Amino acid sequence: MNDSRPIRAKSGTNHEGTSAHNRRVMIDALRINGALSRADLARATWLTKQTVSNIIVELEHDGLVGPQEAVRKGRGQPSTPYGLVPEGAFAIGLQIDRHVTRAVAVDLVGSVLVREEAGLPPGGPSTGTKVILDLVAGVRSKLAGVVRQSEKRLVGLGVAMPGPFGVDGSGDDPWMMAAWQQFPLLETLAAGTGLDVGLQNDAAAAATAERMVGAAHGLDHAVCLFVGYGIGAGLILNGELYGGANGNAGEIGMALLFADGKSTPLEHRASLASLYQHLSLDPADPALHARIDDLLSRNDRGIQAWIEAAAADLRWSIHLIETVFDPQTVILCGSAPEALVERLIAAIGPLLPSIAERRGRTLPRLQPGMADPWSVALGAAAGPISRAFDPRFAAILKDSL
Amino acid sequence: MNDSRPIRAKSGTNHEGTSAHNRRVMIDALRINGALSRADLARATWLTKQTVSNIIVELEHDGLVGPQEAVRKGRGQPSTPYGLVPEGAFAIGLQIDRHVTRAVAVDLVGSVLVREEAGLPPGGPSTGTKVILDLVAGVRSKLAGVVRQSEKRLVGLGVAMPGPFGVDGSGDDPWMMAAWQQFPLLETLAAGTGLDVGLQNDAAAAATAERMVGAAHGLDHAVCLFVGYGIGAGLILNGELYGGANGNAGEIGMALLFADGKSTPLEHRASLASLYQHLSLDPADPALHARIDDLLSRNDRGIQAWIEAAAADLRWSIHLIETVFDPQTVILCGSAPEALVERLIAAIGPLLPSIAERRGRTLPRLQPGMADPWSVALGAAAGPISRAFDPRFAAILKDSL
DNA sequence: CTTATTAAGTCAAATGTATTGACTTAATAG
DNA sequence: CTATTAAGTCAATACATTTGACTTAATAAG
CATH class of the missing domain: 3.30.420.40 (ATPase, nucleotide binding domain)
Known part of the structure; x- marks a missing residue:
């Protein structure tokens, strides 16, 4: 009689959920657009002026938003823009x-x-x-x-x-x-x-960093191709980071490539690890980035060869990402010297044909993102x-x- | 002074949104678990008994759910399971x-x-x-x-x-x-x-079909690899169909493969179109499926060769899908004869290693889905x-x- | 300079949903 | 036969958004 396989269901919601969502929508709107008047917020979020006012009062009380100087723009009472308070x-x-x-x-x-x-x-x-x-x-x-x-x-x-x-x-x-x-x-x-x-x-x-302050700011569909010691893709889908069933979505470093009848993980060909190996550099060397910058500025043949090989793999990775995710844009970033990412982007172009080629595109198919040792933190x-x-x-x- | 770039913001919500969501959650729970008592629904959805009762009254009034015979299970008042009404x-x-x-x-x-x-x-x-x-x-x-x-x-x-x-x-x-x-x-x-x-x-x-009545029933992260005249992937992410920025996510038929120094779209190698070409079949032939079934039962060499070649590409596609999406399962379906899909699955196995290999898996990495000319409709x-x-x-x- | 108009924002009451806690119903265990 | 357990209902309450009238403050027009 113990028929107790667990019941699977999604959670319901209530007033607090509604309110929590609306607060988040306000904050999001201010993050994307900068400071906005309550009237503007009401129009943009489909909420009423009154609701927006109430929520802004709360958010201000919580120290998350603050008023700026009133703005006159044509007839009518001047509006008071509210903006995010960084120290919130x-x-x-x-x-x-x-x-x-x-x-x-x-x-x-x-x-x-x-x-x-x-x-x-x-x-x-x-x-x-x-x-x-x-x-x-x-x-x-x-x-x-x-x-x-x-x-x-x-x-x-x-x-x-x-x-x-x-x-x-x-x-x-x-x-x-x-x-x-x-x-x-x-x-x-x-x-x-x-x-x-x-x-x-x-x-x-x-x-996540690119979405908050970088090239994916305000975008709901973007993929960040991240070249670090390994290589991976960070997925912004429907405005949220997508992790998959187990948090491992986008781990494309382990994707197997087939060439010359052999299979190799992408990571072994296009990652800083592969660069270090290719150039016999010590990954633990504190002056690593300076050393790479030096090689780049001297147009070293070894690094140039690696860039071209890696760019070929990245070009194809981007093609696949565009085909599979249909994002608004692809962002190439990394915990690599900025100059290296620039050179990679230059070497990648032109991109392979894909479904990303469509009339009315406004964003570039590929954009540079942060290349800074601190971007992951x-x-x-x-x-x-x-x-x-x-x-x-x-x-x-x-x-x- | 006309500073009117449009303001981008997400929409807010209100009571009606709450109610609409909770109704959907009820229906979803009944779809996944079969008929449930209101008490069970309350526990599963985190809503109160009272709320569930109210919503069920509405749904019953709308003809979407109906009561079944009371069930005695131990002490306490017998429960009345409610189930979806198909004609709703x-x-x-x-x-x-x-x-x-x-x-x-x-x-x-x-x-x-x-x-x-x-x-x-x-x-x-x-x-x-x-x-x-x-x-x-x-x-x-x-x-x-x-x-x-x-x-x-x-x-x-x-x-x-x-x-x-x-x-x-x-x-x-x-x-x-x-x-x-x-x-x-x-x-x-x-x-x-x-x-x-x-x-x-x-x-x-x-x-969408697999999620409602097939192998993806009740799953929130699944990818359907669909072999039809072309080939594509249907993406169930976070419990919803994912379309990407322009509705073209998953259109992997156009993905370029590189082998022998040439690039070919996946579609040219693993799709019914390629099968028809390989065997010189007429795609407009009404007896096409019967003809294919016949070739399969006779173990025809030509179709066997195509199956093995296509299976190699599919094996790799599945590997890539697992790597990129980290789904709970991959489903192979198609508007192809069922026997052909079965043979393909047999020829695909064993799968390539991927992040899908993890302790505690309950679902197979690859499952057969519907292979029926009507499944797309x-x-x-x-x-x-x-x-x-x-x-x-x-x-x-x-x-x- | 005066008045009409426009727009931002507030006030107080109303509305719509979910929640709360007490209560009823109906079964089994002992 | 009684205690206990669980499902489900009732009526009142709480919470957040909405509504419509009103206030404030600017510009445009005459």
Whole structure:
């Protein structure tokens, strides 16, 4: 008689969900358009003037938005634009990479206020956890020194590290990131910091950053192709980061290419790891970026050869991304020297034909994104901000508390 | 002073949006789990018993759900399960293919009640429009003969045809589907039928069908690889069909493969069109499927060779889909003879390694889906049903009326 | 300079949904 | 036979948006 297979259903919603959504819509509108009057917000969101006024009062009370000077524009009472208050919220972003870990503190509009990095000793979580917790604590206290009350307005800690997560036999990475995969990182960090902790792979983090302050700002369908030690794609679909069933969507580094009868993961051909190997560079060298910049400026043959080979693979990856996702634009970014990304983009063009070729395009098919060692940490921090303030289906539902 | 670049913002929501969502959640829960008591619904949806009762009263009044016999299960008052009423809603689905057009009428639970097909004369829309409108009218009147009041409960007309839509230079298809692309089909059909009309490519339609009554039932992350005259992928992401920025997401037929230094669209190698060409079959032959079944049963060498070549490309496509989307499962379906799909699946296995290999998998990585000439028309009809009754973010918003 | 017009924004009452807590109904366990 | 458990209802309440009238403050027109 115990017929208890669990019942699967989506969550319902109620007034609080409605209100939460409308607040997020306001914040989103101000983020995309800059400061807006309440009348403009009402028109844009389909809500009534009264509702908008009520919500703005609340948001102002919460310190998230503030009025600017009244604007006269033609007849009628001047409007009072409201804009986001950068100090309205903060988040900590943490990047855990192979040899280094970086932490940043960002505010509501995505400005980086504090940044710190530390070398990550080999040995995995056993030795690394303390380094990381100290780094986060350091950034936090520095932030508290820069702005008062920052602790109260801290919405969470976002972590970015190379994926994929939870996959069998991902131990073929010679580096010991595998050890981190086993380790209960989120729980440890949550316990050690008292913050809400979220996890993304680094391509997803890069995409989150591009959406908040970069080339994907205001876009609902964009793919960030991220060239780092590995390679991955961060997916913005329907205005939200898409993670797939297990958070591993976009992990294209493991995609197998077939050429000359052999199969190779994309990662082995188009990633900084492959560049380092190609040029016999030491990934742990602190002057790595300077060294690469030097090679680029000297038009070194070795790096040029790598760029051309990688560009061919990237050209095809972009073609596939366009074909599969039909995005508004593709953004090429990376934790690589900016000059390298520029050279890659130059070498990639012209793009392969695809469904992205359509009349009335306004955005370029391929755009450069951030190429900055700190962009992943920024994206990691953007995660909690986005989760707390961007309109999302899940935020309406009762089971999101 | 005219600073009027348009303001971009997402729509807000209100009580009606809440209510609409909760109704959809109920219907969805009953679709996935079968009949449920109001108490079960309340627990599963996080709503209160009272709210669920109120909504069920409304849905029953609207003829969408109905009570079943009370069930005693242990102590306490017996529960009254409510289930979907199949006759609660209907939709017409229309498939426009190269040589043929098919129309079906389906009910709320996805049962096909009426089906009719007609040959599509060459000449494109100028001659085809009348054939199509007659076919739809025929199905509609047959439906009215089978169930009373069907017209009142008709939620729309869903159209499926080969994509992609609105792309430059899609005229390299020798067949004249291009002419259909230019034609204002939706407007013509809306005017000619008085129904709401929606459009999908045929892979998306197949995915919609699989989600309503097939292998993707109850799944929120699934990809349907659809082998038809062309090849495409229908994407179920976050429980909704994903169309991309322009409705062309998943149009992988145009994906270029590189082998032997040449590039070929996937469609030229793994699609029925390629099979027909390989075997010199006439795509317009009405006995095509029987002929293929015959070749299969005779283990014909030519078809065997095609199967092995196509399977290699499909194996790699599935690998790529798993890598990029991280779905719960991949479904292989098609408007091909069922035996052919079975043989393809057999020839595809074993799958390439990918991030889909993880501990705790419950679903197979690859599953067979519908292989039925009518599945696209069914999916076309499932479109309006899904749009009307499935929980979706857009359905909450004010700008969805 | 005066008046009409336009637009932003507020006020107070009304509306629509979900929630709350007490209550009723109806079964089984002991 | 009684206690217990669970489904479901009733009536009042809470919460967020909406409505329509009103106020404020500017420019345009005569």
